[in-house]
Each structure stands twice: as structure tokens, then as C-alpha cells.
Amino acid sequence: MAVSESKDALAQAPPCYQDEKVTIYHADSTELRFLADASVDLVVTSPPYNLDVSYNGYRDDLPYERYLQWVSRWASELLRVAAPGGRACINIPLDSNKGGKRAVYADYVRLFLEAGWAYQTSIVWNEQNISRRTAWGSWMSPSAPFVTAPVEMIPVFYKGEWRRKREGRTSDIERAEFLAWTLGTWEFPGENPARVGHPAPFPPELPRRLIKLYSFVEDVVLDPFLGSGTSCLVAKQLGRRAIGVEIDENSCRIAADRCRQGALPPDWNVSPPAEEVGD
Ligand SMILES: C[S@@+](CC[C@H](N)C(=O)[O-])C[C@H]1O[C@@H](n2cnc3c(N)ncnc32)[C@H](O)[C@@H]1O
Numbered sequence: 001m002a003v004s005e006s007k008d009a010l011a012q013a014p015p016c017y018q019d020e021k022v023t024i025y026h027a028d029s030t031e032l033r034f035l036a037d038a039s040v041d042l043v044v045t046s047p048p049y050n051l052d053v054s055y056n057g058y059r060d061d062l063p064y065e066r067y068l069q070w071v072s073r074w075a076s077e078l079l080r081v082a083a084p085g086g087r088a089c090i091n092i093p094l095d096s097n098k099g100g101k102r103a104v105y106a107d108y109v110r111l112f113l114e115a116g117w118a119y120q121t122s123i124v125w126n127e128q129n130i131s132r133r134t135a136w137g138s139w140m141s142p143s144a145p146f147v148t149a150p151v152e153m154i155p156v157f158y159k160g161e162w163r164r165k166r167e168g169r170t171s172d173i174e175r176a177e178f179l180a181w182t183l184g185t186w187e188f189p190g191e192n193p194a195r196v197g198h199p200a201p202f203p204p205e206l207p208r209r210l211i212k213l214y215s216f217v218e219d220v221v222l223d224p225f226l227g228s229g230t231s232c233l234v235a236k237q238l239g240r241r242a243i244g245v246e247i248d249e250n251s252c253r254i255a256a257d258r259c260r261q262g263a264l265p266p267d268w269n270v271s272p273p274a275e276e277v278g279d
Pocket of ligand 1: 027028029030045046047048049055056058198200201202203224225226227228229230231245246247248251
């Protein structure tokens, strides 16, 4: 919750930015009153991980059970705004060591199912970011070793039916992209926070793949934890309409500026491997 504003003020806020493709709300995603039922085709997002990241206006160190209750609230709200056949791709850690080992990914899958979403698949993102390891548990001994998996997860959920009608809708995914991305282990580097001025941005390649794989060009994409605006910016570049929701005013400004400028770094488009896998 933002420190300085009441919940009601945030929930009723008009868009703080709008262009021909992107609408951004400075609001709290547990109450998306300004979005109609069944109005979103694809959710692409990375929520706060509860790892004590210093966001403006949001406490990222809730007791784990309270964090999970909070996740349940916005998972239900996202289901309400999702159209029939709507999808949700949620970028989260596999697990966490904060306050004891937590199976974060497993808890998210359970909570989304409880909220009424159906499970389709999971993508494992290896962001090739192996920081210096110091926590061994028990060094060179089976007594209590720690295993670290330097990956993030993207479980994919849907509302109602998985198969969507193609009639009147345009697909823009290329053959090589489809072949490469339907193998559920993705490898590309994470984003440098300093480059975008936000503590936990994801790289444009992540929303690019999810948006092209899981949405038609005519679809509406929502990121309820917009941060620096990466997903809206990419959605716009890919010709989709996009809605972003962000509780922190400063991040809203960064996101709006990036969407206004419409420019992505020159290396944003990580091409699929030249060599295709199968057919
Ligand atoms: C992991 S960051 C998202 C980063 C984003 N993917 C990017 O590329 O910059 C999570 C964001 O969620 C925002 N946030 C936290 N609680 C929120 C809430 N209840 N509603 C909307 N935004 C929220 C935080 O301020 C933070 O910017």
C-alpha cells in the first residue's frame, strides 16, 4: 500500500498516462475497479517477490503468510478482469531462503488454482545470473547441504478454455520463434536495474516472448505490477493495446516516460537461435 495515499483515492484514480496503445493507472492491483470484467486477454507480470527490495511506497518484507494472502487477493481480481480464454503469465522465483526455505512457485500455483485459474504450463527462465555463492549449508557433507537453482519460473494460467478462436485475430509469431520458445527452458540475461532506474525490472525479452506466444495482435495486455513499464513498452512495440497498473508514483512516471519515448535499448530483440529444433 502506498504510504501517503488512501486506498480509495488510488482505486478511483484516472489514468496517469495514455497514448494510442498504452494506458497506465497509478493504483493498487488488489482493487482494479477501473477495469471492466472480462476486459483483458493476457496478463504478463512480475509481482514483488517479498525479498525486501526497497520499492517506493510498497513494503516488500511481509510475513510470508500475509504475503500469500495478498497474492490471493490480486489473483482473484485478475481472474475477474480476464476475458474468457484469458491467460496469465506470472514471473516469480522458484523458491526463497528468506525466513526459512519457501516453495514460492508451488505456493503461487496452489493460490492461482484456488482463485479459479486453470494451470497450463510453466516456463523455466535461466537468467544466467549466478552470484557468488556463500551459503553451502554443510560444506562437502551430506549433513545439510543447500542446493541453489539460479532460475525464475513463469507459470502460465488461463480462464475457462485454453484454446482460443483464431477468426478475426492476427498472429505475429515467426516459425523460428515458435519452435524455440515452445521449449520451456529459456536462457537470456536479466535486466540491469541501473539502466532503467527501477530496482527490479525484467528484460524486454521476457514480455516480448510471452506476448508474441500467448496473445494475438488485437488483444489487450495487462501488467498489474508495471514497475518501469517494460511490458507496456514492449506490448506497444508489438502493436498490442496495453494497460499498466503501478502503486508507486515515481515508477509510474518512469513507465510513462519510457512509453512516451517508445524506445527500447538496441539489444532488446534477442533473436531465436538460427538452428531450429524439430518441426
Ligand atoms: C518486480 S517490480 C516490477 C518490475 C517490472 N516488471 C519492470 O520491468 O520494471 C514490482 C512492482 O510492483 C509494484 N507494486 C507493489 N505493490 C503493488 C500493488 N498493490 N499494485 C500495483 N503495483 C504494486 C512495485 O512498486 C514495483 O514497481
